[in-house]
Amino acid sequence: MKQRPDSQACFDYLLDQMSSRERRTFEGALAKDDGLARKLYSCSEDLTKFVEGSVELTKPSDRVWQQISSDIRNNTIQFPTTKSVWTKRDSRRPSWYFIWPAAAGILLVLNLLQLTGWFNGSEESQVASSQQESKQGPIEIVVRGEDVVSEQQLQTLRDQIAVLQRDLSVLNENVQSKDQELEDRDLRLTNLEQEREALVQQIDNLEQNYLSLLEVASPVLAEPGEIMVQSSPEYVSVLRSEEDGPLNDIWSRVNELLNGSNIALLSAVGATRSGVDEGGAGGGFGALDFQESTELARTPDPYALAFRNSELNQTIVSLGNLPNLSDEQELHLWTRSEEGEGLVSIGPLPRSLHGSSGDVAAQLPMDAPENAELIISVEDSGYAGEEPQGDVLLRTQSPPEP
Amino acid sequence: MGESVKEQPPQLEWETTLSQVALGSEPALRRLYQEFSALVFSVALKVLGDKREAEEITQDVFAKIWRLASSYDKRKASVKSWIVMMTRSASIDKLRKRARRPDSDSRNTYDVFDYQLQDVYEQKSPAQERAVSILQEKLESLRPEYRACLELAYFKGYSQKEIASAMKVPEGTAKTYLRRGLLRLRQLFNSK
Numbered sequence: 368m369k370q371r372p373d374s375q376a377c378f379d380y381l382l383d384q385m386s387s388r389e390r391r392t393f394e395g396a397l398a399k400d401d402g403l404a405r406k407l408y409s410c411s412e413d414l415t416k417f418v419e420g421s422v423e424l425t426k427p428s429d430r431v432w433q434q435i436s437s438d439i440r441n442n443t444i445q446f447p448t449t450k451s452v453w454t455k456r457d458s459r460r461p462s463w464y465f466i467w468p469a470a471a472g473i474l475l476v477l478n479l480l481q482l483t484g485w486f487n488g489s490e491e492s493q494v495a496s497s498q499q500e501s502k503q504g505p506i507e508i509v510v511r512g513e514d515v516v517s518e519q520q521l522q523t524l525r526d527q528i529a530v531l532q533r534d535l536s537v538l539n540e541n542v543q544s545k546d547q548e549l550e551d552r553d554l555r556l557t558n559l560e561q562e563r564e565a566l567v568q569q570i571d572n573l574e575q576n577y578l579s580l581l582e583v584a585s586p587v588l589a590e591p592g593e594i595m596v597q598s599s600p601e602y603v604s605v606l607r608s609e610e611d612g613p614l615n616d617i618w619s620r621v622n623e624l625l626n627g628s629n630i631a632l633l634s635a636v637g638a639t640r641s642g643v644d645e646g647g648a649g650g651g652f653g654a655l656d657f658q659e660s661t662e663l664a665r666t667p668d669p670y671a672l673a674f675r676n677s678e679l680n681q682t683i684v685s686l687g688n689l690p691n692l693s694d695e696q697e698l699h700l701w702t703r704s705e706e707g708e709g710l711v712s713i714g715p716l717p718r719s720l721h722g723s724s725g726d727v728a729a730q731l732p733m734d735a736p737e738n739a740e741l742i743i744s745v746e747d748s749g750y751a752g753e754e755p756q757g758d759v760l761l762r763t764q765s766p767p768e769p
Numbered sequence: 770m771g772e773s774v775k776e777q778p779p780q781l782e783w784e785t786t787l788s789q790v791a792l793g794s795e796p797a798l799r800r801l802y803q804e805f806s807a808l809v810f811s812v813a814l815k816v817l818g819d820k821r822e823a824e825e826i827t828q829d830v831f832a833k834i835w836r837l838a839s840s841y842d843k844r845k846a847s848v849k850s851w852i853v854m855m856t857r858s859a860s861i862d863k864l865r866k867r868a869r870r871p872d873s874d875s876r877n878t879y880d881v882f883d884y885q886l887q888d889v890y891e892q893k894s895p896a897q898e899r900a901v902s903i904l905q906e907k908l909e910s911l912r913p914e915y916r917a918c919l920e921l922a923y924f925k926g927y928s929q930k931e932i933a934s935a936m937k938v939p940e941g942t943a944k945t946y947l948r949r950g951l952l953r954l955r956q957l958f959n960s961k
Contacts, residue, residue, distance in 0.1 A: 378951045381854065382922045383861075384929065397845070404844040411850040413951075416958050417919060418812055418853055420904030427810035427827045432802055435831045439795055536781055550959055557952065 373403055374553065377410035405546050671761040673741055676728070682765045684727045684741060690760070691722035692745065701742040701755055702731055702765070710742065710754050731765060739765040783848035784841075791838035802831055805849065809856045816860035816924050817867075826863060830856050861926035907957045915950030922947060 379385050380393050397403050669690060674683040689698065698716040703709070713729050720727075731739055741763045744755035783804070789797035806827055813826035833855055841851055908916065914936070921927040921935055933943035 374955070375948065375951075383926060384922070384947075401844065404842075407845050408847070408850075410955075411846040411854065413954050413958050414923065415847070415850040415853050416904055417908065417954055418857075418923065419808070419901060420908040421920065421924075422808070422811040422815050424807045424901070425811045425814060426807045427824050431806070431810075431824050431827050431831075432799070434828055435802070435835075436795070436799075438828075438832060439798070439835060539781060547959075550955075554956060554959055 373406045374410055377403070377407045378414075380407070381411055381414055405549070409546060409550050669761055671741070671743060671763040673763050673765050675766040679728075680730070681728045682731055682741070684729060684763070685725075686716075686720060686727060686743070686761070687724040689716075689720050689723060690745075695748050696745055696757075697721075697748050697750070698760065699744050699746045699750065699755065699757075700727065700729060701744065702729075702735055702739045712751075712753070715746075715750075716743070735765070737765070741765060780847050780849075784843055787834075787838050787841055787848055790834060791841075798831065798835055801834060801848075801852075805852050806831070808849070809852060812853060812856045812924075813860045816857065816864055816926075822863060823860075826856060826859050829859050833859075857923065857926075864926065910957065911950065911953055914946050915953060918943060918946040919950045919954070 376385075376393060380390065385393060397407065669686070669688040671687075672685040674685065675681075676683055684700070692698070697718065698720065700713040700716060701710040702713055703711070711732060713731070716727060717725075719725070729741075742755065742759055743761040744759050745757040746752075746755065747757070750756065783801070786797045786800050790801065809830050810823050810827045813823035813830075814820065817823055817826070830852065834852065841848065845851075846854065911919075917936060918932055921932045925931075927935065929944045929947060930940055932947065933940040936943060936946075938946075
């Protein structure tokens with residue numbers, strides 16, 4: 368049988384919502400389990416109250432009782448029977464059904480035989496019996512005395528019955544109060560389970576929200592790794608959704624974060640095809656507001672945002688809309704070792720960033736100045752020169768220490 | 770002895786009466802009839818919506834009580850619940866037999882709720898009236914869809930599938946309504 372809470376099973380049983388197999392299993396359990404029987408009792412009481420509250424009491428006509436009474440007197444209604452209404456679907460008569468009538472018949476026959484003297488035994492045994500009697504003295508049969516004893520016994524029995532009935536009623540009351548307690552506990556448990564389920568559901572929802580936020584925000588807020596933290600091709604398309612409420616939220620949170628923390632956004636520079644010397648510092652300092660970000664998102668141009676992680680002494684460069692490059696080309700990250708000095712190579716960017724977006728954690732040289740310029744250039748694959756030779760794709764600056 | 774019987778809680782009193790019925794006491798059956806016949810008749814009427822058939826059911830139920838009194842198991846139900854359940858069972862059997870008859874008139878499921886009660890039971894004591902009115906008040910707070918579901922299951926013997934079809938909702942919804950209705954019922958009747 369499919370497992371269900373006891374009270375649910377009881378209601379299903381009472382409302383005929385069980386298959387015949389489930390019903391049989393339930394009845395089997397019911398015969399063994401007093402707790403389940405108590406539950407059934409309680410459920411049937413609830414349903415009876417439901418019925419009483421749902422019907423208008425209406426009296427049947429008098430002829431109904433007349434008919435019942437007449438049927439009883441005419442023996443039209445069979446009486447008695449041990450057939451159970453609880454197991455109406457299994458009405459096979461048990462094999463021991465006739466044991467009691469048979470036993471009663473045998474006893475009756477034995478009594479008749481004794482009465483007619485068949486059981487008085489042989490003459491010898493009668494003699495022995497009379498000798499025994501003579502040793503013990505004559506047995507007095509006092510008919511009136513016997514009646515008196517029976518009356519007294521009857522009275523005693525009546526008294527005992529009265530006491531037992533009182534005890535029984537007290538016990539029944541106790542059982543009922545215990546049942547009530549059990550029911551109350553069950554109800555409390557059910558309520559607590561429901562609350563727990565609701566809380567679990569809330570946690571699930573919060574986790575879902577957290578994960579979806581994390582997915583969107585991770586390109587910006589991810590902890591830096593050694594080189595490549597995360598590549599997220601979806602980031603570009605998400606950024607383009609101007610009407611996306613949660614995204615606006617994220618950007619405003621990013622701005623809040625940037626405004627008051629040691630991570631500062633220095634500049635976001637559009638693509639330039641000029642050489643190194645043509646460039647200068649990119650856009651202005653300060654946090655990127657949402658207007659700027661949507662402006663940025665609207666264009667398919669590549670961009671670079673730099674953040675500072677003082678704890679790890681790393682600069683995080685968040686890159687977006689990077690171009691697809693042929694196998695012969697790759698992107699290089701450069702910085703200036705000292706103010707006014709030439710550029711030094713930090714290394715090539717992972718190829719997975721080509722045609723995509725993602726974050727790069729860079730360890731700048733020890734002597735790199737604050738606001739060090741960061742440049743991303745397009746170089747031939749495997750290029751190991753000391754300064755950029757290809758076109759400068761992006762230009763930004765490392766943020767200052769707070 | 771008679772005095773002490775009167776002082777007993779009603780359930781115990783009815784158990785005693787039922788045991789007397791089991792021994793063949795017609796007056797005991799008469800006492801049960803006086804107490805429960807209105808409830809039996811009303812339940813049958815609610816299920817069948819037909820006064821004559823409801824009277825037949827009442828007759829059948831008390832005949833069954835006469836025959837099956839010894840099989841009553843007080844662990845499983847009070848005497849009243851036992852009788853009410855027998856009534857429901859017999860009425861729904863009759864309802865199903867009627868539905869299987871080709872010439873049966875197709876009664877509307879809810880006709881019974883509009884039944885004009887002309888013979889409202891007049892022998893209710895003030896205490897009984899108060900008890901019934903409290904029950905009715907409690908049931909008023911049950912959400913209509915839960916109550917409809919419970920009524921279809923109890924008074925029409927509908928399965929969850931049939932309830933879903935009658936209420937024009939998915940089966941899962943009907944199942945939920947029924948379970949929540951029963952849960953609410955327990956809360957209502959167990960609240961102090």
